[in-house]
Amino acid sequence: MPRTNSRQYFLLLLVAAAAFVVTGTACAGTTTRTFVVPHDDLRQSGATALAMSIDLYGATGTIIPTQDPIAVLRATVTYGDTEQEPALIAGVDNATFTVTMTSGSAAPNGSAVSQWDIRVSTVYTVPTDLTLSCSSSTLSADLGGLPLRSCVMVLQSSSLNADWRIPVQDRVQVLVVAARASSVLLNHLGNTNFEACGLICATSPVQCTFAGNFAAGDHSLTAIQIGAQADIVIPEQVGARITMHPLLSRIQVADNGWQQHRRLPFSTVYLTNDYSTQDITVTMDFTAIATQVSLMREPR
Numbered sequence: 001m002p003r004t005n006s007r008q009y010f011l012l013l014l015v016a017a018a019a020f021v022v023t024g025t026a027c028a029g030t031t032t033r034t035f036v037v038p039h040d041d042l043r044q045s046g047a048t049a050l051a052m053s054i055d056l057y058g059a060t061g062t063i064i065p066t067q068d069p070i071a072v073l074r075a076t077v078t079y080g081d082t083e084q085e086p087a088l089i090a091g092v093d094n095a096t097f098t099v100t101m102t103s104g105s106a107a108p109n110g111s112a113v114s115q116w117d118i119r120v121s122t123v124y125t126v127p128t129d130l131t132l133s134c135s136s137s138t139l140s141a142d143l144g145g146l147p148l149r150s151c152v153m154v155l156q157s158s159s160l161n162a163d164w165r166i167p168v169q170d171r172v173q174v175l176v177v178a179a180r181a182s183s184v185l186l187n188h189l190g191n192t193n194f195e196a197c198g199l200i201c202a203t204s205p206v207q208c209t210f211a212g213n214f215a216a217g218d219h220s221l222t223a224i225q226i227g228a229q230a231d232i233v234i235p236e237q238v239g240a241r242i243t244m245h246p247l248l249s250r251i252q253v254a255d256n257g258w259q260q261h262r263r264l265p266f267s268t269v270y271l272t273n274d275y276s277t278q279d280i281t282v283t284m285d286f287t288a289i290a291t292q293v294s295l296m297r298e299p300r
Helices: 039-045
Strands: 009-012 022-027 030-038 049-056 058-064 070-077 086-094 095-100 114-121 126-133 138-142 148-156 159-163 173-181 183-186 197-204 205-210 218-224 228-235 239-248 251-255 259-262 267-270 279-288 292-298
Touching: 030 039, 030 086, 039 070, 039 095, 049 058, 049 114, 070 095, 126 138, 148 159, 173 183, 197 205, 228 279, 239 251, 239 292
Parallel strands: 049 095, 049 126, 058 114, 058 138, 126 148, 138 159, 148 173, 159 183, 173 197, 183 205, 197 218, 205 228, 218 279, 228 292, 239 279, 251 292
Antiparallel strands: 009 086, 022 030, 030 070, 070 114, 086 095, 239 267, 259 267
């Protein structure tokens, strides 16, 4: 494939052509398909960025990093209703290679749930903008080792367990999580080395642990939590400054290295005792409405 002209746009229907699809029947009424986005398609396109979007509706899924030398993305999907038929579309627009996966609609009676096994290779190094959208779905995602430039996760009536077990290849410049009537667990956020992070959650319990390999410097986070519970866990090697703006909320601070630095009529500033001496710091602006928030410190 020749190098793509910056003004040329072409669409690859990977369901039918550019990717190979393996289709089989596990049992009556159930179909299993495997979708592949080859490394060669990404390399030969000349793209300098990858935009990957995964949209799940009425599904359960896992995302696992691999060292697959052949495929950037390999997804195996099992579904039992024609309305759940998944689709994969990819193309190049200027310098961005775009991959979009959708699960289709849920079964009419809500009884059937599609099963997704998604493997994303850590071999490629193209900066990646990842968007995960989940509605009435459950997703466990290990995003460690990927070349993430940005990561956006949008949830509606879903459950997300996102982890970065090993550091990303460079750093996540922007990390955003928006959730409604969902549950959110974010582990090893330090391994994203994020520059800026935003959490917007309504009636969605959230737990954030900041363990991992942050680079020296300050990392900023803005959070708005309406209802439910938010647990913030800061590791011992990271200093934190958290400005809380509570409204009809309860703030619990564990007695293990925190101090109330300043109290104003509509906000309170909490610091870790070593905030001024730590090379790595997290600065958080947290608006809590009808929420219970717990601030904790964990050892190395």
